[in-house]
Amino acid sequence: MIGATSAIAEATARILASRGHALFLVGRRGDALSSIAADLRVRGAAQVETHVLDLNCIESQGEMLSRAVTVLGGLDVALVAHGTLSDQKACERSVELTLQEFYTNALSVISLLTHLANYFEENRHGTIAVITSVAGDRGRGSNYVYGSAKACVTAYLSGLRQRLHACGVCVLTIKPGYVDSPMTAHLKKGLLWVRPRTVANGITNALDKKKDVVYLPRFWWIIMRLVTLMPERWFRSLKI
């Protein structure tokens, strides 16, 4: 569980813990990680280990992964859930911030996926699941920095899926819509919003069924179909 303190990752971990799985949690905040770990142990996880790491320290990612493999004795599923919701307006004024957001939401993920892909390829089984976003399906004026970073990961995963298909490793692209979580606490909520628990159910379901790409909840598939089909000439004049 990479980015284990994120609301979606925590909700997913609760389901996996209640099924008795062993979990390795990676995140930036040690205190929060240990509260989550204690909770997962009570819920029935066979084993829970924590590892404090800022995923933007890409040079430490390899070491983290080998520790995970050692303490758990191998990995069946890796869920990559870390990320930040970029402040679009601030990014427009700052190259530094834009690149920083890209680093967190795209480059650090791709770096990690390189390690994970090699590990899973060698072991010839398991699933790499990564949370991207519906925002990655088409760049929109209101959040294209975040959206394009997610799009980058989505495209990367699509290629990775082809590469790993031959050796029986699944790659799951998870595209949640609006999720009511600490990351989005400042936004106004409407009808399309769901709770992290709902998305977590969708994720474990997709893992069980070895799916490739899931929109969560599923109605986002239709919405994004329409959004991507719209001719650019119309799309460019929309304020969304």
Added chain:
Amino acid sequence: MTENSSYLSWGRFPRAHHIPVRLHDRHAALPNCEPKMLPYGNGRSYGDCCLNDGGVLLDTRGLDRFIDFDSKSGVMRCEAGILLRDILDFAVPRGWFLPVVPGTQLITVGGAIANDIHGKNHHRAGTFGAHVLRLELLRSDGSRLECSPEREPEWFASTIGGLGLTGLITWAEIHLKPILNPWIDVETIRYPDLETFFELSAEADRDYEYTVAWVDSSALGRSLGRGLFIRGNHASNTKNNGPSGPGRGLMVPFEIPFSLMTPLSIRVLNQTYYYSQISSRRRKTIHYAPFFFPLDGIAFWNRIYGPPGFLQYQFVVPMEHGPGVVRKTIEQSARSRMRSFMTVLKVFGDHRSYGLLSYPRPGVTLALDFPNRGGELFKLLDKLDDIVAAAGGAVYPAKDARMSGQHFRRFYPEWDRLCEYVDPRFSSSLWRRLIG
């Protein structure tokens, strides 16, 4: 931080504006801000004790983690924003149950403590607070107090039933009780009048762990107080084939633009429900959820009262005044053409609650709910306050949106002792209304 009016109490009256702050990490400090704060659980208290108009609301639902569970002793430590439902979902399959549950499982542990809630087993188990072994209180000055009956007992007593004013409860340790299965053996008895209720109650409280009565508010005169007496015990059989829990249930998807609860519809619904049980006694074994939490099956049932919302009114009076005051209350309501939709009657046990301001005390408790019809209703409830005060009783603050400060001080003479423990940066709409 922006103001927001989406945090309501369950009665949907009064409405308030808040600056919400969502808490996720129990180790983090409280926000450092100018307006006063109030912890908010799942918004199931009815009046304004969970509201803080113009102030900061600490949304505790993100503090929903288990911390520790000892499967031998049943001692559970968890964060205060966890729902009783989540505890039961976890504990029941492992053979444990909460020692006290109210009429809904959709409340947080913090809310259960702050209102020192009671349930159908008050005559046996006392209040929720009686089963809290210890808790942590986070004060606005950053200090953390671990309180229990032995350690910091004054802080413990002021926090149990302390209406969320003494600081933020970050975690609590609760003693669960063992059960053999998720089922309850229930017997429902249709009874004809108030006198019979008290006879049934005296008899049932000896043999049954859970007792409560639903009262038909349409009945007056000789049959006043008639209703359905419900008594139950945890089923003792260990077979694995009892009824299963409820499925998804129904939901009222939006606020109905007008109240469906008119005096006529309330009368008809009450009568129909009373006569819906044809035999005078019915026994069955049911899952614990429909037994304890029948209304949880309909999400947002409070929306049927329309935009004005509704008011609950619950009081307790000493046993000797019980029959008289219950009769007077129902008669007075009928006289002012106010009918209660859901009327619930129970005899409390003799347990002294631990909290300074705990509501439950020995005697008879009656809960009524009224569609909010403004001035007329408020006049009636003021009259009822006088009756309750004259009988030496008390009105439940967790359900109150309108009682006077004068009455409150009389019902809760320990209020000035609580004041010493109220966090200087905490306040609530209810507290300002009652104490200033």
